[in-house]
Amino acid sequence: MAIYYIGFPVLMIVAVIDATFMQLxxxxxxxxxxxxxxxxSWALxxxxEDALPWAVxxxxxxxxLSITPTGSSAVAFVLIVIAIDRIFPKLNWHNIAIPPPTVLVASYVYGLMSFGFHRLAGWDVPFLNGLWYIILPGAVMNFAGILIVFRLIGGINNFLRPQRGSMLR
Amino acid sequence: MIGNRSPRTVAIGSALFISITLVILSLLGTLSPAESLGRAPLTFLENILGGFSGSIDSAADDIAEIRSLRTRNRELEEALADYQAELAELREIRSDYDRLVALLNYTTQTPEDFRYVTADVIGRDTAGVVRTLHLDKGTRDGVAAGDPVVTELGLVGRVVKVSATGCEVLLITDANSAVNARIQNPNRDVGTVRGSLSGDLVLTFVDPDAQIGVGNLILTSGEGQNFPADLIVGQVTGVSLSDDELFQQASIRSLVDFSRLEFVLIITNWEPVDLSVFDDTTGAN
Structure with a gap:
């Protein structure tokens, strides 16, 4: 249960960091x-059952904190979490091979779904140009930063649920 | 039946059901009060962190820009000398204008009549698809959806979402933005300023015979009642024919640096003329 108490304020701060620091x-x-x-990272x-509430x-x-219809990022995150669960076994938090390519693909999946929801809400979205002008730079930066976040989230998960940190996985 | 399903299936089903329901309710507008309530604590946090990240950004910029500022300062001093001569001439014209306005009993809302609320920029849209700013003023400060947002250098955008303590502004540089504009030339030609994916401004739908010159000021025309008239939009930097050669178009440089905005002014007392009665009569949108 502690994971949910921690999750809520953590996600709140993360959302605000996305709208402020990350924009720099x-x-x-x-x-x-x-x-x-x-x-x-959490899905990996x-x-x-733990990752889905975080996604929503x-x-x-x-x-x-966005102009997108509320819930659209949740749909995208839930689908990403389900896909990760189907493709990968639970990773050890020292793994450095899987998270970068995963977040690269996830960035494109999220970006394209975000475009779709914006279009659904009536905003004009240039899909083709957006692929390289909006999604690509974000995906590359996510690729570069994921290992730090993955280690941090892995550490929190290990602290809260020590049995998942086994080196055998 | 639900009792026979695995916890994983239930978790997936619940997560998807909740998310999709939220999207539908949000698109229908049913969630607006809850969204406004949920945004309040986030805006509070954004206000704190936004100020902090703004300071970091400013400090980094200050260091990087000292050299370019020296050059710019020299250019501005030269320009100031020219403008002072022009100002004296314009004051004479203004004096004539005021007397003629008094004679004709012509009334219009001027920038002096506007009520401004100063707001800090505390964040930007997290999705990045639409160019928006988050401000720290909301309905509690008299801000409403549709309010124009400006700086002393010109038009910034329009409030599109508002909560009690904050609001979101669609920038004029966004591809979804269209501003009816007038060129400050002898013929007062009109056009539409549109944003783009890259954030550049383009004046489109200008009559092919219009005399557009590099350096001409572009002001809001007030047509369509999306914005008040005579707000500065930018300056013409280049002119070309549209792809179909039916109109002229001009690239515009706004004097506002949208990526470095720290505070803006929201015009809270501008009321557009209600044109909906004409829509009802004609059936047009």
């Missing part, structure tokens, strides 16, 4: 997303 690293139309890195180290709450928090 904006390149072209894209910026790194700490929220996406946290959700992907924790059980699906994190998505809603992110949407509250």
């Amino acid at each position: 690293f904006r390149l072209w139309g894209g910026a790194p997303s700490l929220m996406l890195m946290v959700i992907v 180290v924790a059980d699906l 709450i994190g998505g809603v928090m992110r949407d509250l």
